[in-house]
Amino acid sequence: MTKLLQLYKDMPVYEKDTAKALIKGLRLQLLQLQFQVAKQDKPVILVIAGDDRAGRHETINTLMGWLDPRFIRVNAYGPAEKLDEQKPFFWRYWRDIPAGGHIGIYMRAWTSTSVVQYLNDDISGKKLKRRLAYIRQFEKSLHDDGALVVKIWLHLSKDAHQERVDEIRDTSFFDPKDELALKNFDKAIETIDHVLCETHSKDTPWHVISGEDPTSRNIHAGQTILQAMQKWLARAPVAVAAAEEYEAPPPADPNLLDSIDLSPEINKEEYDSSLKKYREQLHQLMDQAHEQGQAVVCVFEGVDAAGKGGAIRRVASAIDAGIYRIVPVAKPTDEEYAHHYLWRFWRHIPANGMMTIFDRSWYGRVLVERVEELATPEQWMRAYDEINDFEEQLTIHGIIVVKFWLHIDQDEQMARFKAREITPHKMHKITDEDYRNREKWPQYREAIHDMLEKTSSKKAPWTIIPAQDKKYARVEVVKTLVKALKEAL
Amino acid sequence: MTKLLQLYKDMPVYEKDTAKALIKGLRLQLLQLQFQVAKQDKPVILVIAGDDRAGRHETINTLMGWLDPRFIRVNAYGPAEKLDEQKPFFWRYWRDIPAGGHIGIYMRAWTSTSVVQYLNDDISGKKLKRRLAYIRQFEKSLHDDGALVVKIWLHLSKDAHQERVDEIRDTSFFDPKDELALKNFDKAIETIDHVLCETHSKDTPWHVISGEDPTSRNIHAGQTILQAMQKWLARAPVAVAAAEEYEAPPPADPNLLDSIDLSPEINKEEYDSSLKKYREQLHQLMDQAHEQGQAVVCVFEGVDAAGKGGAIRRVASAIDAGIYRIVPVAKPTDEEYAHHYLWRFWRHIPANGMMTIFDRSWYGRVLVERVEELATPEQWMRAYDEINDFEEQLTIHGIIVVKFWLHIDQDEQMARFKAREITPHKMHKITDEDYRNREKWPQYREAIHDMLEKTSSKKAPWTIIPAQDKKYARVEVVKTLVKALKEAL
Incomplete structure (x- = not known):
């Protein structure tokens, strides 16, 4: 019937x-x-x-x-x-x-x-x-x-x-x-x-x-x-209609971010030898992944000046240039802006055997867009579900999803901002906006916390990288990728 | 050696x-x-x-x-x-x-x-x-x-x-x-x-x-x-450096456009029966083209209000919706604007077995961009070669390229503008800009003439459609497509 x-x-x-x-x-x-x-x-x-x-x-x-x-x-x-x-x-x-x-x-x-x-x-x-x-x-x-x-x-x-x-x-x-x-x-x-x-x-x-x-x-x-x-x-405007369906997340537990142990560091010798070892492994494993048609998505998020760029360069230059792409995520183009916010990320999903490295990502929705009020509460609140679903679409297809949160404390951030100001080839990286963002540290803390708590799934977990020591952070990033690839291949 | x-x-x-x-x-x-x-x-x-x-x-x-x-x-x-x-x-x-x-x-x-x-x-x-x-x-x-x-x-x-x-x-x-x-x-x-x-x-x-x-x-x-x-x-700015290489085309021969016989017209019965006949043939031929992997590119250009839209609708609705795409060409998106001007047309080239209908096209470079001075003389002058090369890339791959120029005279254009102003569902189609463009009729004439003369190749010829009588124009368009498909299949 x-x-x-x-x-x-x-x-x-x-x-x-x-x-x-x-x-x-x-x-x-x-x-x-x-x-x-x-x-x-x-x-x-x-x-x-x-x-x-x-x-x-x-x-x-x-x-x-x-x-x-x-x-x-x-x-x-x-x-x-x-x-x-x-x-x-x-x-x-x-x-x-x-x-x-x-x-x-x-x-x-x-x-x-x-x-x-x-x-x-x-x-x-x-x-x-x-x-x-x-x-x-x-x-x-x-x-x-x-x-x-x-x-x-x-x-x-x-x-x-x-x-x-x-x-x-x-x-x-x-x-x-x-x-x-x-x-x-x-x-x-x-x-x-x-x-x-x-x-x-x-x-x-x-x-x-x-x-x-x-x-x-x-x-x-x-x-x-x-x-x-x-x-x-x-x-009626859709945001109003949808508002009732979503509840604000409970106030963030302040302990999660504070509980990150930022003390780990390694010396130059350890750094050189470990990085060399893991980068060689990464190179081989990605060649193998390419052969086997295994796709990989890497997401790099983190506090401003936490060292995302440096970490990405250590990963990228270890891999054969023909098989990965780096997608720096900034302001959407007008074509991207005219679409659903996930559209521009779906565009860059790797084919089998390829890696896409996202330098910032769809998590902008629940971080900067939330804090700067570029997204309505309804939009960023439902984004947790949408993002989890998006990543599940990737992992169910067999794509390895590795997500890094690079963390430093406020003092370290200030020290790095100051250092950038006096280094000729880094000056362009520091703007007034960076200082303004610092003032919103409490709001960002809350947003980061909610994000880590709500979007860490078994297949697409967050890896929190203590990045106070850049050398330690870079080795950890490459090592984590190596581990993820070894498990999957 | x-x-x-x-x-x-x-x-x-x-x-x-x-x-x-x-x-x-x-x-x-x-x-x-x-x-x-x-x-x-x-x-x-x-x-x-x-x-x-x-x-x-x-x-x-x-x-x-x-x-x-x-x-x-x-x-x-x-x-x-x-x-x-x-x-x-x-x-x-x-x-x-x-x-x-x-x-x-x-x-x-x-x-x-x-x-x-x-x-x-x-x-x-x-x-x-x-x-x-x-x-x-x-x-x-x-x-x-x-x-x-x-x-x-x-x-x-x-x-x-x-x-x-x-x-x-x-x-x-x-x-x-x-x-x-x-x-x-x-x-x-x-x-x-x-x-x-x-x-x-x-x-x-x-x-x-x-x-x-x-x-x-x-x-x-x-x-x-x-x-x-x-x-x-x-x-140095590239336009200056390249300027010497290109010569302005000789003054346009005013006779080409004037020599178009705009008098052909057909009556309602002839229109209905011919259109029906050719549309049925077009439907069958495009099904066959789809089966055989034959791609087709149709370009519609013409004087404002010459009836491009109506002609396109008669073509499109005769073909199975899954096998053609219409690309209306307007202002480029910022992503398109950041690229070589041909990039946005290459994007839409049909795969084998498909048809793309361009409602206006790359010829904007040598028409509106030339007349409105949106392109430098060097840019539009070299565009003739670039366009010929572009179309040769298509035809050498086996794509059928059919290009229509729909032509009406100034009196007919004015009559149609006036009619649009009092027809509720056509009012949106008429703006002050249309009237302003009319004032540049002599410049457009010259540009149209140069275009028709310099970009009509054996494999990608222009078909000039006298469009004073809309019925006649529509039948001619569908008939021309039928002929091109019959010859190629």
Whole structure:
């Protein structure tokens, strides 16, 4: 007994003249709404999915004719077996997320592909279950960020499906897979209904539309999109609406940062020999990782002047230059700013066999953006979940995620600022802003503490590096990477 | 008798102490120059290539240790046989062109890959010759735009090569290919020398460095880059330097545009039946093109209000939505603005089997940017060659390129502007700027004329569409596309 799919029965079928009149009005309204959408700073994401032969292509082609196609991008993905396995599952969908004011139509995307993968036994029931949780999180993340997500599922009854296959059986449109689909109809429908129910929510509901009468199908799809856009354009600012869902974290336990033992140091000889040893190991291990297709993500965060740059250089110059990239994270470009804040990090996720080193990262959301009030409380509060989900997408794909927090105390920081001011090739690194940031030390402490506490997972743990002694810190960083690679390879 | 490669013999080999002192000074200077580079609005492109076993990787790794690796991107390309054949040869190199102020190191890039392809018999001597012409044009284009291009070739003598292979013969570093390379040494060197000579120019010269002594090799490479950067940073504004090379086009022949017969029109019945017929053909042909991996690029340019949008919609809605993309070309994003002006178009070149429709295009350089003086005369004058080369890169890869110029006269334009002002859903399309542009009609005429005359090649011809009658224009556009596809498939 299907639950969501039965909804389609209630839909009217329109006579020719009624249809013509409805379409005329619909086109004009859709076109006008499209201009209003273009002025929004958030995108519209339309998912058009459905049963085999239910008319997904035709529906999308019709919508492209009704709307102005110049400002819509259709993102169509190959059959599941041809998916680029070099990157995490959601990578390609994130990559194609439209910028604010744009409309993206997704076909054969995350839901359809998951259904097909499950029906083809490419993923187990257990994996499907996990996948559905990720889909919920992905769509929630888009919705929470202010995007409109409209999901349409086109459905055909078994009889209608049979009829449609019979119609084309002797034409070039017929595909042996059609016969197979018909044979497996019941199992497919059961799976689809399960998947729809599990990914149906108040904010990103499924709209099930009958694919039987093509014209009525197109009208229903158009009306569904029209109504969703109208409601979205009239929405209250999203931050207010979402505020209740998130609670401020409990006051930070001040002890965590204070309890970091900053005393470790090593002498020059120890430094030279240890660094040499671990760098050689790192070189070999990364060559091996490259051969084996093992990807690595390194995140460097830390107090200003804690020595991130120096540590990164010791790591990078130990690795063959062709297999890693360093991504310095600063102010987003306007293209990046027009997207969900995680988009610009998804862009740089390494392919299998490669390493990406992030010099600062997505944690800016819960550090500088929180403290400087560049993100609203709702935004940074929900970011912990979003970040954990993001990193889980990486680790579940098999990527090693290593995150470093380089820590020094306030006195050491001041000493380094002063030293920078009198060193010719370091002067450019010190600005008034650095001193201003120092005044917000208590707020940063709290933000750092919350971050370390809420985003240290088993697969993507934080490694806190006491960096009062630069030599010690550099050796520790390289050593930690070596350990992580040894465990994984 | 080699010509360029023999240069390497004149290079000194440094003793250990000298080397140490030289490196210390070099590192400091390079690091300081790197900060100056970061303030430039043009990029630095370093090509590090060389014979097998001459130490390309080691040299790059060393440079990454000397410079600040966080602001350098190494672009390494797979072996020739693994090249992604979905896109034109130069596509990947354009994609990775650094933004202004950034440094990109290229390894196994356009020159090396061409040598390897030729030695492996993947491309013929004739193709190599053509490729070398493209390489000259590509590097010239980067240089003319103001980039610094430094090309280093690391060379080993036959004896040194033999020695190096002997050294590693019993280690895991040995590769059976080494033996083969040694056997084919003479032919390889002959090819390399030929390729270097053919791609050596005053502005983008090759620097041949001996790979025999690793430390001296690194120092020579570092010094070469240092000197090139110093010279580049002290350069005169590039536009002035390049000015002499380009001559203004002869005054436009006013007859070309006037000779366009704007009278053709068709009635409603003819329009409906012809459009239906050609759209159905287009649908089928594009399905076939998709199956066969045939890519298509459509360019729509035209007088304001000539009906580009309407024509594009008639084309787009005839094609299956999953296989085409429309790229509306407006103001560049800041990321695009920081790159060579062709970069943002290379980004959108279709993969095999896909169509990209450009709603306005790279021709903006020689139209609006010329007339509004957004590009210097040197920039738009050399753009004709650059554009012809760009389109040749597409057609040589097998992409169909169809370019439409939609033309109406001034009276018709005014009538359409007026009509837009009183049509609710078209009002947004008309601004004061449109009227201002009209005042520059004579300048635009000249620019249009030059463009049509200088960029209509056999493989990428302009199709001039008399668009006084919208119905006629739309049918002509779809018909032209159908014809182009029929000829190619």
